[in-house]
Amino acid sequence: MQQIHLGGIDYSILLIYFGFVIGIGWGLKRYMKGSSDFFLSGRSIPAWVTGLAFLSANLGAQEVIGMAASGAKYGIMTSHFYWVGAIPAMVFLAIFMMPFYYGSKARSVPEYLKLRFDEKTRGFNAVSFAVMTVFSSGISLHALAKLLELLLGWNYNYSIAISAVIVLVYIFLGGLTSAIYNEVLQFFMIVFGFAPLVFLALRDVGGWTALKAKLIPVATSQGYAAGTWTQSWAHMGGYKENPMGADWFTMVAGLGFVLSFGYWCTDFLVVQRAMAANSMSAARRTPLIAAIPKMLFPALVILPGMIAIALHFASGNQFLPLGKDGTPDYNMTIPTLLAKYFPTGLLGVGFTALMASFMSGMAGNVTAFNTVWTYDIYQSYIAQKKSDHHYLWMGRWATVFGIVISVGCAYLASKFNNIMDMLQLVFGFVNAPLFATFLLGMFWKRATGHGAFFGLLGGTAGAALFHGLAHTNGTEVGIKGGWIAQHFPFNSEMAQNFTMAIVAWTTCFALTILISLATKRTKSDEELKGLVYSLTPKPETAHEPWYQQPVTVGILVLIVTVTLNIIFW
Amino acid sequence: MNFDLRFPIGIMFTLFGGMIAIFGLATSGNDIYTLGLNINLIWGAVMLGFGLLMLLLTWRGRKKNSPPRR
Incomplete structure (x- = not known):
């Protein structure tokens, strides 16, 4: 260029x-x-x-x-x-x-x-x-x-x-x-x-309608249906x-x-x-x-x-x-x-x-x-x-x-571009299970510290193990996966990463529940007030105008988002 | 904290918008600068308008929050 x-x-x-x-x-x-x-x-x-x-x-x-x-x-x-x-x-x-x-x-x-x-x-x-x-x-x-x-x-x-x-x-x-x-x-x-x-x-390019027409050959030349570039679902x-x-x-x-x-x-x-x-x-x-x-x-x-x-x-x-x-x-x-x-x-x-x-x-x-x-x-x-x-x-x-x-x-x-790829990959292993820990921590008062910690470690290990067994067609074995064996083939790295995240999250979620049930609670209900949903008084928003109420605005935002998904279905 | 962010935003966009709009005016008719639109003039005016709006909101905010005169 x-x-x-x-x-x-x-x-x-x-x-x-x-x-x-x-x-x-x-x-x-x-x-x-x-x-x-x-x-x-x-x-x-x-x-x-x-x-x-x-x-x-x-x-x-x-x-x-x-x-x-x-x-x-x-x-x-x-x-x-x-x-x-x-x-x-x-x-x-x-x-x-x-x-x-x-x-x-x-x-x-x-x-x-x-x-x-x-x-x-x-x-x-x-x-x-x-x-x-x-x-x-x-x-x-x-x-x-x-x-x-x-x-x-x-x-x-x-x-x-x-x-x-x-x-x-x-x-x-x-x-x-x-x-x-x-x-x-x-x-x-x-x-x-x-x-x-x-x-x-x-x-x-001639506006949205002309763009849709011009994107048809982009899709068909790669073997996809005509509307693939302009239809999201x-x-x-x-x-x-x-x-x-x-x-x-x-x-x-x-x-x-x-x-x-x-x-x-x-x-x-x-x-x-x-x-x-x-x-x-x-x-x-x-x-x-x-x-x-x-x-x-x-x-x-x-x-x-x-x-x-x-x-x-x-x-x-x-x-x-x-x-x-x-x-x-x-x-x-x-x-x-x-x-x-x-x-x-x-x-x-x-x-x-x-x-x-x-x-x-x-x-x-x-x-x-x-x-x-x-x-x-x-x-x-x-x-x-x-x-x-x-x-x-x-x-x-x-x-x-x-x-x-x-x-x-x-x-x-x-x-060393590969070092950074490797670090990004390790961060991916650590981040993928994290939401399971927070979800259980905020909505299940029985979740314990041991459950959370070992659940996180297990989720991270699960992500690494899956990465070692999964591989995207056409990419080199190693940093892109498949370094243990190539059991799970994928068509794209993106799909491989999404699936790895699901595996990590599920592993962490299940392990946290099992270990929490097997270990003693160390925090009383009083200590968990303000930290767990069922033990925390709900914030009062009725006195606020509708456009400042999180639930009302949140529902409106979701309705617009669903509408956008339907428009570009 | 007595720091109204709208003020620096207003100043910055008034400055940028003014600079680009004047540049667009000065170079109008020169093909080097124009799909044939004088985008510098058009978008410079839009940015200038946004900057002035921010300054107006800052001024109104200060007026509203200032203590009443005796």
């Missing part, structure tokens, strides 16, 4: 944006008086801000670059990540889980596990989460620097240094509040940067009927239930935003406020991918750059569209939005890391009875070494 040349106005927009980002951190510095201000924003943020930050913390490279790539590769079926996965999970979090996270006064998700279960369960979750966040941050940093090198010819080392320093400065100064405020800024930047791209690309009857290689059960149970609920309901990176809200009502509304734009995001990130693959086929494979194997390089979908449709001026906004998405993903990981490190590792195991000022100081330095480790991981990813 040809390099893109930014004009003076484009660079001005980029520099002004960085100035605002650091300026917000500077403006918030004087409010950081204690550790609660730095790690929890003093629980003082209004719902509209935490809601947009909740959404934006997830708007990293994976979302913007990855979903557009999936839109090109799989078509409208990619919307299952939103309309089957994210939205129901966000509604569940708002209605059922936020009262425990917020009401228990836990300062982090691992701390909730300590209050509900025991120290070893918290330790396992805290350490695995802390390691995972700095590696994820490093991968995001590497992807950004690689993209800037490829598109603009920028030096890889300078890109890493500039991005890392900007994120470091604004988090070091303003803590979680600075990250949250900048995530809202990034949200608007991404919407304003990509909305005209969708408008111009859709106009170029009609071709989910069997795994051979669609490019995702998954049937409806694998999609609903693996992606919709295990992976999505596991991510949106238990990942501290996103839950931390809701925990910073200024009231229980605001904390519960946070995921619902995020769910409203999230429902419409497929139009912003998946539709461009569908348009790009239609243009690619219509132009005789000339539109997207080709990979070494001759297939389109799907990850270049968004940059290719930016270069084609945006003139100097708007190109600056588009590129700033792209950089903002990478940086918000990185900042989200770093703020989650510094909180879990300080509260769940440092304060719990290393220095227990220090002053509040000491923990504030540690949080700031955790930000520094979190960023330094992220930079190290970025260089590791650039040298």
Whole structure:
């Protein structure tokens, strides 16, 4: 792909944006008086801000670059990540889980596990989460620097240094509040940067009806039915009927239930935003406020991918750059569209939005890391009875070494791609069973600490064992699976991962129940008040207007989501 | 915390929108910059409008929260 040349106005927009980002951190510095201000924003943020930050913390490279790539590769079926996965999970979090996270006064998700279960369960979750966040941050940093090198010819080392320093400065100064405020800024930047791209690309292709017609040869040339790229459910009857290689059960149970609920309901990176809200009502509304734009995001990130693959086929494979194997390089979908449709001026906004998405993903990981490190590792195991000022100081330095480790991981990813694949895989083993632990912990008072801990270990081992026995056709044995034997063949890696998640979750769920029944309860009903559904008074919402009642708004959000599924059936 | 996020958002988008709209005006008629739409002018105006709306909301919020005059 040809390099893109930014004009003076484009660079001005980029520099002004960085100035605002650091300026917000500077403006918030004087409010950081204690550790609660730095790690929890003093629980003082209004719902509209935490809601947009909740959404934006997830708007990293994976979302913007990855979903557009999936839109090109799989078509409208990619919307299952939103309309089957994210939205129901966000509604569940708002209605059922936020009262425990917020009401228990836990300062982090691992701390909730300590209050509900025991120290070893918290330790396992805290350490695995802390390691995972700095590696994820490093991968995001590497992807950004690689993209800037490829598109603009920028030096890889300078890109890493500039991005890392900007994120470091604004988090070091303003803590979680600075990250949250900048995530809202990034949200608007991404919407304003990509909305005209969708408008111009859709106009170029001749509108939605013309796009549907142009996607027919994309599907039929690969042996699928004509509407496969524009119908989300009609071709989910069997795994051979669609490019995702998954049937409806694998999609609903693996992606919709295990992976999505596991991510949106238990990942501290996103839950931390809701925990910073200024009231229980605001904390519960946070995921619902995020769910409203999230429902419409497929139009912003998946539709461009569908348009790009239609243009690619219509132009005789000339539109997207080709990979070494001759297939389109799907990850270049968004940059290719930016270069084609945006003139100097708007190109600056588009590129700033792209950089903002990478940086918000990185900042989200770093703020989650510094909180879990300080509260769940440092304060719990290393220095227990220090002053509040000491923990504030540690949080700031955790930000520094979190960023330094992220930079190290970025260089590791650039040298040894397989190491990062391996780490991502191990994180997958650890994360898949996690939702079973939380579900039983919150809704079954008989679940014990031993049950939770060994259930988690068993679920992780179950995921690893399944991975060793499953294999995707056409991929190398080893990191892609099948390293013990190849008993379970799959048509796509995605279907293999969804099935692995189902196995891990089921193993953890069953083991936690069995071990809990075989071990004694260590927490009384009184101790579990505020931590378990049946023992906790329900939050009173009748006095609030209908649009602030989580159940009412949640039902409305689900009705719209079902409608979207039906429209694009 | 006395920090209204709508204010920096309003300033930033007013600035970006204004810059891009003026650039679009200055380069109108120049084919290099135009599916034939002057997208810089159109989208710059949209961003400018959003920025001004945010500033208006900030001003109204401050007016509402300020103590009554004697």
